[in-house]
Structure formats: structure tokens, C-alpha cells
Amino acid sequence: MTAQRNVPVSLYPQLDEAALTRFVQALESGDTAGLSTERAAQATDARALAEVRRVQVPGAQGDELAGFLWKHGGSQERPVVVMPSPWTDLGWLAYAVQGTLFALNGYHVLAYTARGFGRSGGEVDVAGPLDVADAGHALDFLLERLGRPATRVGFVGDSYGSGISQLAAAHDTRVDAVAALSTWGDLGQAFYENDTRHIASVTVLRDAAANARLSARTEQAFEDVLHGRNIEETLQWAQERSPLTFVDRLNERSVPVFFAHAWHETLFPNNQTLQMFTSLTGPKRLDFSIGDHSCPEMSGIIGLPNRIWQDAHRWMDHHLKGESNGIDKEGQLLSQIMWSTALEASATWQASLGEPQRFYLGGGSGDGALLDKPENGWTRTIGVGTDTPATVADSIIKSGYAELAGDPKVYPTADISRSDAGVWVTAPLGRTTRLRGIPELHLNYASSSTGSLFIAYLFDVAPDNSAHIVTQAPFTRLDSTPDDRSGARVLLQATGYDVAAGHRLMLVVDTVDPFYAKAADKGNSLTVTSPEADPSYLDIPIVA
Template sequence: MTTAARTPSSLYPELDATALGAFVTALESGDVTGLAPARAAEIAELRSVAAFTRGKVTGADGDLLDAALWRHLGTRPRPVIVMPSPWTGLGWLAYAVQATLFAARGYDVLAYSARGFAGSEGRVDVAGPLDVADGSRALDHLIERSTGPVTRIGFLGDSYGSGIAQLVAAHDTRVDAVVALSTWGDLGEAFYENSTRHVAAVRALLGAASKARLSPQTQSVFDNVLSGGDVRGTLRWAEVRSPFTHIKELNRRQVPVFFAHAWHETLFPPNQTLRMFNELTGPKRIVLSVGDHSGPEMSGILGLPNRIWTDAHRWFDHHLMGVDNGIDTEDQVLSEVMWSKTLEPRPTWPSVTEHVQRLHLADDGELGDEPRTGWTSTVLCGMDTPATVADRIVESGYAEIAGRPKVYPTDDIDRTVAAVWTADPVAETLRLRGTPRLRVTYRAANPGSAFVAYLLDTAPDGSAHIVTHAPFTDLGSPPDSLISADIELQATAYDVPRGHRLTLVVDARDPFYADANLPRATLDFTSPESTPSYLDLPLG
């Protein structure tokens, strides 16, 4: 396995089990010795109004789920929040600080470890029917133990818990609002983007669940994604576990949903979540940020100031408590621009893009304004290039958040194993806003073929940063046939500085994805007169 596909041992590298354990112990005992002043103050505030207990929730099939309860002692009516755990061996412990903050604001809160993780019985069902039933059972448990009437109900999850939260809301009519952080809308698209298997993402999930107890079906599905077996069966499995499949139920009840996502998300790429967001008809909001999976909201999980969690609190305060805090009047979309980190509100996702600029792929390696047809650019398969999605899943996103994005040496890209097209230097800052689209035609000598397209921002010295990318795989075309690929690159909000150039790189191998090409095969990229090859840039 190459560096770029290195499997992380955790999807949450900054979470400190020892520190979170000490926080929970202090919640139980009241002894805050050794804790930071801010954490000690949070515990004191919580203990003055509510009680904290650990326990078990009886889930589907009688499996006992590890859980924690933050419960107020008064009998007045109040809203409640259920928090299914992320994909981590820490289980509900990951939410200890945030659940405490919600409880201090007046909510009863129950956080639980998803089946198969941490201290919960059962086997990992990957947001399947058992997990949905567990969510409803957890809500039953919380309602039964609330000392007063329950007014309104929210489900909140990060990553794995966010998918479960959406699915429970679609199936359980008691749920009034959802917060889904680093989530998915279409799990099949996340695993098979443009028919390309996301093998590094599945390896990362398996690595992070090394101590979890996977169901035989879950293990079989993950093995199939890695090996390429039973694609149709895996897509049927994923369909049930995709909130997008159940969107009619969310829309019928107009369930308010708050999303937060990262532009360079490597587990659940943003386009499939944006498709889910765009189809929702109830109150909705999405925050898109620099980084990778769960990175933008991580400081809030740790209890530090975080704008995403601030908005999550405001979302529930308005939709569950009825607080007139203005979040219902704010724009639906809030984008953090790479690399300035400017926050740009827009009323809807389509309004992010004001117009589209088309650049045509030419035979001399240029991206130009006029179609240039009849040329051929040959790429040798089986060889990696410096153009890759990232060095490491999740961790590369933390470097981006810290202002240290990966640098791509474009001069080192071998033009025999990659096709490269470069635009003229931009005269003024180029504001990319939305979803770029690539149409390209190629000839493959073999029945299976694949490529990955990268859009780079290249400085005058040849160093570059990645703007966005997308893979493409074709498994059905006859040998030596022309294949037309018309694909969306992942959505972006990126400012290309004056004097920089946009560079499009297409190569045949990236360790993040399964490689459908035969070693030493070739892909001949071209631009027929009937279907010229081009790149559409969304501008704002």
C-alpha cells in the first residue's frame, strides 16, 4: 500500500480517550481536580441543574447498548436530544463534552454507542434496520426516564451517527429536527463514485473499526468493495442505508436538517451529500468548510469554540426550544473559501454559481476558449504520479485546516503516465464556486478502464494545490472503443490568485481508488468534433 492509501487507526486522531474519561469521571463525582478551568466550569454548571448517569439501552433483538444520560431533575416540560455514536471505539464517550453543553442549555440528552462498538452488544449493521430500531429504542429509553413531559425531539450525530440520525428521523415520526455532521446522503455513490470503488475509504473504515464486531453481512460488503465482487448486491445494501432513499418521509414531515461537511471529504465526498441537501424541502442549512472528514467540527467535540457546533446549538434551540435566534432567516448555505477561509453565505446551493466558463482541452496541453479536436494524448496505465487525492485520509485535512495544504510539484508529473492541460494565468482572482464538470473522450484497448482527474491551482514556480478531483471507471465498453466520460468533479469554493494557472491532470492510477486498468495498458484521450472535450468552471 502506498503512502496515500495508508490506513488510519482512527478517524478521529485528536480525540483523547484519557481526557474524555477524566471528564466523565468528574461528571459523576464532582471532583474536578486536574481538569482545565473551562471543563471544570462546565461540569459545575451541569451538576447544578441535572444528573449524569451511565447505563444500558435495550436495543433491537434485545442487545444492550452502552449509553449515558444527562437528565434534569425538575418536572417542567423540556426537549430532548439523542446522539448515536461516531465510527470509533470510544462510542458515546466522544460526545461527553458536547452532550454536557446541550444539557446545561436545558435539554435532556442520551448518547449511546452504536451496536458492535465500544461496550454495546450486537454487531455493526452500518446504519441498517437494526441501527434504526436502536435509535427509536434509545429515544424510548430517554422519554421513559425524563422527569417531566417531553416537548420536542432532536437527533444529532457526527459521521456514522449522522447517518443513523437521518435514518431514524425518516422512520420515527417523533423526531422533530436533525443535526448531521460529516454525513452521507447516498452511501452507494460514496462507495462507487462514477462506478469507481473507494477502496482507501473502506480500508480506513475497517482500520478504525478493528476492535468493533462487524456483522457477517457488513464484512462481506466491505470485502466486495475491496475486491470488486457483487457490485449490484452492495448497491442494494447501500440503498437501504442511504438517507436519500427515504427523503420523501423527511419532506412529508418537513423535518429541519442541519448539515456540516468538508470540501475535501475523503470518506463521503460532498456531491452526494449536496444532492441530498438540494432535495430536502423543509428547513435546512449546510456549512461547507476546509478540511476532511470530521476535522472542521473536531475542536467543538473537544469542547473548544467552534462555529459549526455553535450553529448546531442554535439549530436545536430554534427548532426544539422555539428560540428566536435568527437561524431560520439566515441563508441556507455557508461556504468557507479555500484558502482565505472567508465565510460566504448564499440563499441556496444553485445560487453559489453565477455563471459557467468553458475551457476546451487542446492537443498542445492548453486549456483554451475554442474547441480543438482531432488530437490524441496517450497515458500509460499502472504508474502512480505526484497527482494524488491526498497523502492520508483524514490527517491531510487537518493539515489543510492548519494552513498547510499538500503541495503538488507539477513539473515532476511524468507526461507519459499523465495527460496535463494548463490554462493561461488568471488576470484577476478566479472565484470557483460550485461543481466543476469534465467531459472527455478516450479510447481504451481493454474492456476495463479508469482514470482520475485532478484540478490544480498552480503558482508561477510550478507548485500547486489541489482544488478538486473525481475518479471515473468504465467496465462495460468493448475493447478499443471510444468512451465518453461526462463527470462532475467534487464541489468547491476556491479562489485562484492572480497570476496562477489552472491545471487539469488526468492519470490512470490513484491509491485511493480501485484500478480497473491492466498494467502497461494505455488510454488515448482525444476530442472528437461531435463531442469535444472540455472543462466547465463554475464561477461566483
């Protein structure tokens, strides 16, 4: 009996595997039947190179990695691009079109499937030392096949391949430039944001690797996050898998790094990637987009026009080929602003930020107000353990595609239980208000239990009380003493958002979200207050 193939959760639900497979078959055979005119021409032109074919790449520990090679003939020295695969069984196939486009633009290209996935040997190391060694071996293999020097070397990767690409550049001085799409900087922060376990994202990563061969250490790390054990060990494990750990090595050589990220990224939240980006001192650029993990660049993976991939190509063309295409003069930041879809360029991340405007949390009956002056002496009790309609998203990644299509999730704010959440709102805004940066919440509260968790959400509320999410962040205190008051400082995820005139901003604080682990049992409570000596407030960065 033939074993049944598992059907893993896909991080690429809109990726057309059949279309990519047909394209690769055309690259290999020359039969372009069934392809679009454009794709057929690309396959035909690529076949005119000296070598376009599947290869087996010798990796670390003798493991072989499945790959695909685009190699030019002739004696001309050219730059090379290496493309480690995303977190998917499809492996290098995800780069079939983009690898071809790089090749047709004059690059030697090698795309390969990361260890443990698809037809590659070995076990999944989650961008660990073996993956870094594999990246070096892949570059060795490509250079040996050329039989002559390459002018310069670039690594390009999406998702999992983006982290490997950064780490490869940090460890291998031959790498001259990086393009990292939907990437991470600090894996520990991505898994444990504000001491809160990201159980939904870790579950999705594990389920997406259902057919992969996870190493025992990888299995342990995932299980430890999901069950809240061995936290310090897991953070140490994550540290050597975090590009931020090695940022000084990149800075020593001023390696040019291009990032692309989504505002509502759920796998690798914005702030930890921004920390990596702002720590870089060499040439750098960050493209922010509407959506979730890998959504903004997906159309480019399947071969459609896509500004993220276009900018990645321009980045490589400038830094590897010396082309004067202007990308170095457009500023370090390009942001697609929610929900206008307008693009804003800024010289730096700091130059894009608004000035923090302080809103103090008020008391009173009903919803509290967000005020320009402190209001003290009130308390508000929030029941613990019951979910509310306030949530990060309906689904990791899939909700991001709805946002890209202009159909973001609508939140019914009237259905948010005021017994199970604290709600504070501004007056209707008199003009379009431009939020740019990282909102910060200072919340004075006490928990009735040892250990507490809350999630802070910022919503844009229309006059009909329907809302869209602007940003959010969780906060966990594991060592709190029951009824001991303390102040929590919470950095919400960075945002670029325009709130229309007549809308209100709403802060919601509740204690349950399927994206995060629970910290206290149902029946407990949080008591929020705002004493004169330590008022509760929300700082929102607003551009004048």
C-alpha cells in the same frame, strides 16, 4: 495471559481520549482536579441536574447499548436530544462535552454507543435496520426515564452518528429536527463513485472498526467493495442505509436538517451529500469547511470554540426551543472558502453557484492548453498503471488537519510524468477567480483494454509551478471495448475555491490513485482526443 487490545486506525486522530475521560469522571464524582476552569465549571453545573450518569439502553434484539444520560429534575417540560455515536471504540465518550453543553442549555440528553462498538452489545449494522430500531429504543428509554412528555425531539450525530440520526428521523415521526455532521446521503455513491470503488475509504472504515464486532453481512459488504464483486447486491445493501432513499419521509414532515461537511471529504464525497441536501424541501442548512472528514468539528468535540457545533446548537435551539437566534434568516449555505478562510452565506446552494465557463482541451507538444475555442484533430496517449504525484491526498483525514492548520499539500507539478498523465493548463489568470460549484469534464477517449479507469484532478498552480488541489473525481468504465471511442461525462466534487491572480488552473488525467481500485493492467493505454463532432472540454463554475 491478558489478550492484547488491537489499536485500530482512528477517524479522530486529534481526539484527546484521556481529557474526555477525566471530564466524565468529574461528571460522575465531582472531582474536578486537573480540569480547566471552564471544564470544571461545566462538570459542577451539570452535576446539579437531577441525574448525570452512565446507563444501559435496551436496544433491538435484546442487545444493550452503553450510554450516558443528562436528565433535569423538576416538572418543567423540556426538549430532548439523542446522540448516536461516531464510528469509534470511544462511542458516546466523544460527546461528553457537547452532551453536557446541550444539557446545560436546558435539554435532556442521551448519548449512546452504536451497536457493535465499545461496550455496546450486538454487531455493527452500518446504519441498517437494527441501528434505526436502536435509535427508536434509545428515545423510548429517555422518554420513559423522564416520566413526562418532552416538548420536542432532536437527533444530533457526527460521522456514523450523523447517518443514523437522519435515518432515525426518516423512520420515527417523533423526531423533530436533525443535526448531521460529516454525513452521507447515498452510501452507494460514496462507495462506488462513477462505478469506481473507493477502496481506501472502505479500508479505513474497516480498520477503524478493528475492535468492533462487525456482522457477517457488514464484513461481506466491505470485502465485496474491496474485491469488486457482488456490486449490485452491495448497492442494494447500501440503499436502505442511505438517507436519500427516505428523503420523501423527511419532506412529508418538513423535518429541519442541519448538515456540516468538508470540501475535501474523502469518506463521503461532497456530491452525494449535496444530492441529499438539495432534495430536502423543509428547513435546511449546510456549513462547508476546509478539511476532511470530521476535521472541522473536531475542536468542538474536545471542548474548544467551534462554529460547526455552535451552529448545531443554534439549529436545535431554534427548531426545538423556538429561539429567535437568526439561524433561519442567514441562508441555507455557509461556506468557508479555500484558501482565504472567508465565510460566504447564500440563500440556497443554487444561488451560490458560478456560471459554467467552458475550457476546451487542446493538443500540441508538451502540456495541452485549456482554450476558449475547440481545437480538434489531436490525440494524446496516456500510459496505464503507473502512479503519479497527482493524488487525492497523502492520507485520509490527516491531510485534512494539515489543511485546517493552513498547510495544505503542495503538489510538484513538474514531477507528474507526461507519459503517464495528460496535462492541460490555462494561461495565467488576470484576476482572482472564484470557483463555486461542480466542475464537469467531458473527455473523449479510447482504452486499449476492456475496462478503463481515469482520475481527473483540478489544480491551482502558482507561478513557481507548485500546486494545491482544488477538486477531483474518478471515472470507471467496466464494459468498454478496446479502442472504442466514447465520451465520458465526469462531475468533479463540488468546490468553493479562490484562485489568485497570476495562477493557472491545471487539469491532470492519470490512471492510478491509491484511493481507488484499478481497472486495467499496466502496459495498456488511454488515448484522449477531441473530434470536431464531440470535443473534449472542462466546464468550471466561475462567479463573475
